[in-house]
Amino acid sequence: MTVKKSLDEKLRSIHADPHGSPEFIIADAKDADMAFGVASPGLARAGASPESHANEVRFKTLAEYRDQIRQVIEQQIVDIVLMSASTCEQLAINERRFENSPITPAARANDATDVHVLRGGSIHTEPARPFRTAHIDHMQCGHLDCATAERKLGANLGLYSVTLTNNLERDLETLNRYKEFREEAERKGFRHFLEVFDPNVPDAVAPESLPSFINDLIARTLAGVAQAGRPVFLKIVYHGPKAMEELVAYDPHLVVGVLGGAAGTTLDAFQLLYQSKKYGGRAALFGRKINQAENQLAFIEFLRYIADGVIEPEEAVRAYHSVLQKLGVPPQRTLEQDLTLQTNVMSYGRSSTTISVPPSPIPVPAAKMASPLPVVTAAANPSDKPDFAKMTSEQRLQYHLDRLKRSLG
Numbered sequence: 001m002t003v004k005k006s007l008d009e010k011l012r013s014i015h016a017d018p019h020g021s022p023e024f025i026i027a028d029a030k031d032a033d034m035a036f037g038v039a040s041p042g043l044a045r046a047g048a049s050p051e052s053h054a055n056e057v058r059f060k061t062l063a064e065y066r067d068q069i070r071q072v073i074e075q076q077i078v079d080i081v082l083m084s085a086s087t088c089e090q091l092a093i094n095e096r097r098f099e100n101s102p103i104t105p106a107a108r109a110n111d112a113t114d115v116h117v118l119r120g121g122s123i124h125t126e127p128a129r130p131f132r133t134a135h136i137d138h139m140q141c142g143h144l145d146c147a148t149a150e151r152k153l154g155a156n157l158g159l160y161s162v163t164l165t166n167n168l169e170r171d172l173e174t175l176n177r178y179k180e181f182r183e184e185a186e187r188k189g190f191r192h193f194l195e196v197f198d199p200n201v202p203d204a205v206a207p208e209s210l211p212s213f214i215n216d217l218i219a220r221t222l223a224g225v226a227q228a229g230r231p232v233f234l235k236i237v238y239h240g241p242k243a244m245e246e247l248v249a250y251d252p253h254l255v256v257g258v259l260g261g262a263a264g265t266t267l268d269a270f271q272l273l274y275q276s277k278k279y280g281g282r283a284a285l286f287g288r289k290i291n292q293a294e295n296q297l298a299f300i301e302f303l304r305y306i307a308d309g310v311i312e313p314e315e316a317v318r319a320y321h322s323v324l325q326k327l328g329v330p331p332q333r334t335l336e337q338d339l340t341l342q343t344n345v346m347s348y349g350r351s352s353t354t355i356s357v358p359p360s361p362i363p364v365p366a367a368k369m370a371s372p373l374p375v376v377t378a379a380a381n382p383s384d385k386p387d388f389a390k391m392t393s394e395q396r397l398q399y400h401l402d403r404l405k406r407s408l409g
């Protein structure tokens with residue numbers, strides 16, 4: 001029996017009721033090898049290798065990176081796993097990992113120069129130019145000239161990224177390459193979602209005009225595209241409530257998603273998803289925020305709880321730290337530090353950070369989190385969800401901890 005893909009079910013629900021559907025899409029962006037090279041899997045945790053030495057930096061290997069993806073697929077919580085074409089070939093085509101999974105495989109369809117972030121390199125700091133390593137046929141079947149029956153073997157969804165810099169010649173080149181991609185994709189039955197980065201050069205647009213510039217850019221770019229060639233959803237920088245509400249009100253069928261950017265604190269990630277959904281966002285696509293988490297599976301669990309409206313960001317941070325404590329995993333930051341917001345410029349090549357302490361109730365000390373909490377009575381049917389509305393925050397926290405303990409061991 002063919003397993004229904006959660007992405008398709010959620011998109012149907014959103015388009016059927018753009019303002020009332022509760023659905024929210026979560027993607028794990030494991031395509032960093034298309035940007036960062038050897039460093040893309042992230043740093044290995046201290047003591048992970050018997051060959052490690054003091055003060056030595058070791059990155060996880062590609063094999064370890066792919067093992068993490070396998071675990072995320074097996075968890076079956078995210079709706080999309082985004083990969084490079086080479087990882088997609090291995091996991092989707094060779095291993096058939098998505099065949100009986102509700103998760104949709106996707107591959108990065110282009111890699112413009114602003115995502116070429118190499119150690120010692122500076123290409124990503126130059127005005128972005130369009131470039132494509134991956135071929136649609138390679139993503140779909142692993143070789144050129146796929147037969148019709150082969151086109152569903154691998155990924156049939158790709159991320160296409162554009163970075164416009166408010167320059168006539170460069171932007172015309174970028175838009176033409178996107179047009180060529182859309183035409184090829186439509187002929188081959190290949191869906192895509194569109195990532196729109198902010199300009200990667202300073203002063204391309206006045207800061208106060210940037211949110212409006214991006215919204216107008218999206219609306220203008222897609223106005224001439226018929227439904228068959230349009231992206232199934234968007235991936236953009238979150239520019240705040242006003243910009244999000246404006247774009248969603250303009251066309252609620254755009255299905256707007258936010259990108260994660262730099263890792264930041266746990267509250268950064270949780271609050272970004274929460275705020276995005278609150279003001280009309282329908283998707284969150286997190287790469288480094290998931291990949292650099294102490295425990296990726298637990299982190300993803302809490303992203304889903306926030307997206308489904310059963311827990312709020314600060315409560316989720318406290319619960320996540322308690323889970324790490326129970327699993328014996330040392331946190332990268334203290335609970336107090338992790339309840340701090342760090343607002344990053346969300347691009348691959350540059351970032352600036354401002355720090356603010358979010359308003360919150362009196363913090364619960366870490367020691368108190370480990371103490372017994374009120375017991376939540378299990379539902380008569382284990383498949384039934386508890387009534388979160390009737391629970392205190394402590395009861396909800398205990399429910400989440402118990403569920404994570406069952407799923408993570």
